[in-house]
Amino acid sequence: MSLAFAPARTTTSARPVQARTAPSLPAPQSPAPLRSVPAQHAITPAIEAPATPAPAAPRVRAVPEGTEARGFVLYVGIDEAKALADGTTLHRIVEALRTLTAEVAPSAETYAAVALAPEGAGGRDVDVVRLALQDPAALAKQREGQGTRDDADRHPNGVIIDISRKRVLLDGEAAGLTYKEFELLQYLVLREGRTIDRHELIERLWDADDEAPSERTIDVHVRRLRSKLAHYQDIVRTVRGVGYRFDRHADVSIRQASTPSPDVF
Template sequence: MSNTSALLDRPAARPSARPAARPSTAPSAADAGGRPVRHLRPLPQLVDPRSDAVAEPADAASSSKPNVAPRGFALYVGLDELKAAADGVSLPVLVDALRRTLAELAPSAETYAAVALAPQQTGGRDVDVVRLALHEPGAVARTKAAAEEQAEAAKGVVVDISRKRVVIDGESAALTFKEFELLQYLVLREGRTIERAELVASLWDASDEDAPGERTIDVHVRRLRSKLGAFQDIVRTVRGVGYRFDRHADVSVRYGAGAPSPDRF
């Protein structure tokens, strides 16, 4: 299979002119292997959620909507070439058998067959892959809704302690190691105001030439906040004292599957 689509578009063979057989009395058709093709039960009502278009079983088609009439039907078949081969048949043979059956039951019917192609690694049920590849309205609507839900869930800030990263609206923030350490120190002490002197003493060695003073720690906090963008207020300044991590509805913290950090207060 590939990413392109291939269409089988050739008219079904028409039998010689004769009265159309009714489904209840028509003889059973046979496929290429001589096996009988059973008549299908009526399909349940299908509704396109984006419009008023409706496909209904034949016995209910005339009574549902006064200004709408059935014009045909679509049958989605989930079956790849390997599974078909295991059943001793192929996709072209199945398409041809279905066309011959339809031509026998309804000689005036027009047919169009489309083969759905998708990448081999595509997961999910075969029939769902087919419906989406052929742009069936219900499948497209569900996929769009799922994507919008996933995008909505990705909004906000995730402070991932176990992986040492911060994700903002689904994108990793480019924090330096020390900036993450600073944020982590505040997160693990959520709700507690941390004095500047404690931050310096805890995150830098006394012998570190780059260690900031109590005042220059503000520069590091400003840099951290700038990378948090619209969520910079999660690092709150407590005037005259220090800084505090304030969580709100758009912020989540992941501590990992192990035991809580011993640093956590």
């Protein structure tokens, strides 16, 4: 409640002020309801509330000082057969998670990749996924189990296509492929035995923002890739009128236990 006071009057002359007879007061009545008082006549105590500091943004658990979280990975371990038994598909699971993310955080960006492993590889699905997506803890555990030896570096002859390290060794020597050449070889390797047409290679290996090459450009990339594969170039075979196919030979070793698939949902 605010208290209101009328301003005091002052006289400007020395004349005495005559007393006035106070008028008769009316009979007491019930108190009238309070009325608001103009702000210029209201006196309120000047009490300033203490400044409340803005709450600090909560830190994500296990994020070291001096770093910031930029996103997260949710490993989902399920193969196509289990998804089918549950009445769904891997694609539908991905789309459902994307929809939920868009509802919770519309500004979030998503990227999904399917983890590949040889058929009958065994092990828990989620462990296979963690290795395929190069989870540091899973890789460290794998190295501990295998010791310090690297099978890829102990084969002096033949072709080593090391997808996890993005390199190709020819008889122990690096082939020196460019990024795009390795992406092209990797795409064929991960689809071993299937002929890939040029249109699919363009669609999958070149971003929408990049200038899409022509089918002739694909042929040039394949020819350069083959020249760097030297006497092993026939592992990339031309299927006339269709496209290209990867053919595994007995002297070809592929390390793909810890590599993400280039497939994007």
